[in-house]
Structures are given as structure tokens and as C-alpha cells.
Amino acid sequence: MKKTRIIGAGFCVPDNVVTNDDLSKMMDTSDEWIYSRSGIKERRWADEKTTTSDLAYEASYRAIKQAQIDPDEIDMIVVGTLSSDYFFPGVSAQLQERLNLRNVAAFDIKAACSAFVYSLSIADQFIKTGAAKTILIIGAETQTKLIEKSTEGRDIAVLFGDGAGAAVLQTSSNESCILSTHLHSEGKDLKNLWMEAPGTVENGWVDDAKIFKSKFTPKMNGKEVFRSAVTRFPEVINEALKHNDIKIEDVKLIVPHQANFRISEAVAKRLGVDTEKVYSNIHKYGNTTAASIPIALCEALEQNRISKGDIIILAAFGAGYTWASAAIRW
Numbered sequence: 255m256k257k258t259r260i261i262g263a264g265f266c267v268p269d270n271v272v273t274n275d276d277l278s279k280m281m282d283t284s285d286e287w288i289y290s291r292s293g294i295k296e297r298r299w300a301d302e303k304t305t306t307s308d309l310a311y312e313a314s315y316r317a318i319k320q321a322q323i324d325p326d327e328i329d330m331i332v333v334g335t336l337s338s339d340y341f342f343p344g345v346s347a348q349l350q351e352r353l354n355l356r357n358v359a360a361f362d363i364k365a366a367c368s369a370f371v372y373s374l375s376i377a378d379q380f381i382k383t384g385a386a387k388t389i390l391i392i393g394a395e396t397q398t399k400l401i402e403k404s405t406e407g408r409d410i411a412v413l414f415g416d417g418a419g420a421a422v423l424q425t426s427s428n429e430s431c432i433l434s435t436h437l438h439s440e441g442k443d444l445k446n447l448w449m450e451a452p453g454t455v456e457n458g459w460v461d462d463a464k465i466f467k468s469k470f471t472p473k474m475n476g477k478e479v480f481r482s483a484v485t486r487f488p489e490v491i492n493e494a495l496k497h498n499d500i501k502i503e504d505v506k507l508i509v510p511h512q513a514n515f516r517i518s519e520a521v522a523k524r525l526g527v528d529t530e531k532v533y534s535n536i537h538k539y540g541n542t543t544a545a546s547i548p549i550a551l552c553e554a555l556e557q558n559r560i561s562k563g564d565i566i567i568l569a570a571f572g573a574g575y576t577w578a579s580a581a582i583r584w
């Protein structure tokens with residue numbers, strides 16, 4: 255069986271910084287409320303003209319440049335997003351065109367905050383079996399366009415931000431490789447974190463009389479999401495440790511989905527590790543859903559928090575619920 259490794263990564267966030275104080279001018283909230291409950295100080299909001307595919311394109315361009323490959327080598331594009339430019343088709347085919355790639359396989363997956371680790375796992379399977387040699391994976395969102403920026407939507411509005419992160423994966427010829435990936439889901443509590451429309455359950459939702467604005471914004475039961483996240487993150491990280499017969503001490507860095515700093519703190523406590531071992535940049539970007547792990551990975555690499563030979567674990571939890579982990583030897 256072949257092995258897969260990450261040969262390049264890149265990210266892109268919009269220039270527009272929105273601080274907690276900016277939000278408190280738009281809705282009844284405060285820096286103290288937001289920071290103490292989430293660890294977020296500021297986030298980026300895409301302007302009206304910037305789309306998810308714009309951010310995804312820029313992140314992909316940077317990842318391909320860092321990978322130092324000829325774009326013609328790319329065999330497949332997998333995009334994780336909840337906020338595609340259009341209801342259909344997905345962002346992946348737009349990237350094929352914008353990056354001027356061959357007519358390669360391109361598809362989007364809707365696994366919410368777990369989408370990047372899901373994409374990584376899908377790419378790993380294709381490369382390990384020899385069905386593909388080089389795959390571009392992306393997590394990209396402009397979900398702040400979907401949220402209600404008012405007191406009514408404040409529980410969600412203060413948490414989320416926009417951005418994109420990408421990675422190029424290729425067959426590995428050395429020790430550096432994806433060791434394992436672990437993917438899970440449980441749909442019974444889907445309404446704890448969901449956006450009802452646009453969907454097909456209400457046949458004819460396009461009929462003016464049937465449009466309910468409130469169904470077109472994400473809804474969250476914050477306390478329940480918190481409870482599930484602090485259980486599933488350690489569970490899926492421990493699964494990766496057990497599968498590879500390694501101990502948490504052998505792991506250099508955990509790069510989790512940036513949901514909430516308090517969730518990361520609780521995860522560190524349950525794993526018995528210092529909070530420093532769980533990478534965090536949520537204070538700068540908020541929760542960027544599918545984009546948060548690749549953005550965090552890029553920053554951790556830039557800050558030399560990961561060196562050749564280190565073992566790292568990516569871990570995600572999000573709507574569905576879905577959750578996932580990946581153990582990687584860098």
C-alpha cells in the first residue's frame with residue numbers, strides 16, 4: 255500500500271477585521287461576554303463581493319506554490335464547505351476552471367466543521383490505492399453572509415468568521431505520511447446545529463409565501479453542542495493514539511477545529527495535556543468551520559511548532575454531528 259503526505263499548504267482570510275467591540279455596535283453583546291465564553295477577540299468578514307470560491311482559489315494557489323508542483327499534476331479537487339457560492343454546483347468545479355487544471359475529478363463535501371479531515375481521509379484513500387497521485391483539498395467558508403447580524407442572532411453571529419485553507423497531498427516516498435484517519439457521525443441531534451433552508455423538505459420553499467427568513471440562518475443549541483464536542487474530541491483523538499499504538503506524550507501538537515477556546519481547554523484537560531499542546535488561533539479568526547483546521551495548520555507550520563518527524567493529530571467536531579481525526583507524521 256502506498257502512503258500519502260502533505261507537500262504544501264496555504265491559507266487566505268479576508269482583510270476586513272471585525273472586533274468584538276465592532277459587534278457590540280451592531281447587537282446587544284460585549285467584548286467581555288464573547289471573550290470569556292469563546293476566547294474570540296476578532297474575526298474576518300468577507301465583503302459583499304468576495305465569495306467562498308475567491309478565498310478557496312487564493313488558499314489553493316498558495317498551497318500549490320508551496321508544494322512546488324506543476325498544477326497539471328493535480329488529479330482531484332475536494333472542497334469542504336457549508337457556504338458554497340451557489341446551492342449547486344459546488345466550489346470544486348469552479349476551482350478546476352479558475353486554477354486552469356485538467357478536467358480532473360472535483361467534488362464538494364458537506365461535513366461541516368469536520369469537512370477538512372474528511373477531505374484529507376478521502377484523498378488519503380485515493381492516493382494509498384494508487385487511484386490518484388496528487389490531490390488538492392480545501393476547507394473554505396464565507397458563512398458570515400448567512401448569519402443574522404443582530405441581537406436575535408447574536409449567539410451565532412459572535413462565534414463565526416470567514417476564511418480558507420488548502421493542502422496538496424501526494425504519494426509519499428519517505429517516512430513523512432498520514433498514519434491514519436478516523437471518521438464518525440451521529441444524526442440524531444442534527445437540529446442542535448443546523449440551517450433548515452434552502453432544502454427540499456418544504457416542497458416549494460421558493461414560493462414567496464413559504465419563505466421564512468429565520469430558516470435561512472444557522473441555528474445552534476450552544477450548551478448541547480458544547481457537551482458533545484468535549485466528549486467527541488478526546489474520544490476521536492484517543493482512537494488515533496490507540497490505532498497507532500502511540501501515547502499522547504509522543505504527539506507534538508494537536509491541531510483541533512477552532513470551535514471555542516473553552517472547548518479546547520476542556521479537551522486538553524480530559525487528555526491530561528497542557529493547553530499549549532492544543533493549537534489555538536481562535537482569538538484572531540473565530541470559528542471558520544471547514545477552514546479552521548487548515549488555517550491553524552498553516553500558522554502552526556509558519557511558527558515552527560511542527561518539525562520534520564513530529565507526530566501531530568488533527569481533530570474535528572461539527573454539525574451532523576460529524577467528528578474525525580487524523581494522525582500525521584510530518
Ligand code: ACO
Pocket residue numbers: 282283284287288291292367408409410412413447474475476477479480483512513514516517541543571572573
Ligand atoms: N452576547 C451577549 N449575550 C448573549 C449572547 C451574545 N452574543 N448570546 C447569547 N447571550 C445571552 C443569552 O440570551 C442568555 O441570556 P439569558 O440568560 O437572559 O437567557 C445568556 O447570554 C446566556 O446564554 P447561554 O447560552 O446560557 O450562554 P453559555 O454560557 O452557554 O454560552 C455559548 C453560549 C458561547 C454559545 C456556549 O454555549 C458555547 O460555547 N457552546 C459551544 C458552541 C460552539 O462553540 N459552537 C461553535 C460552532 S459548533 C462547532 O464548531 C463544533
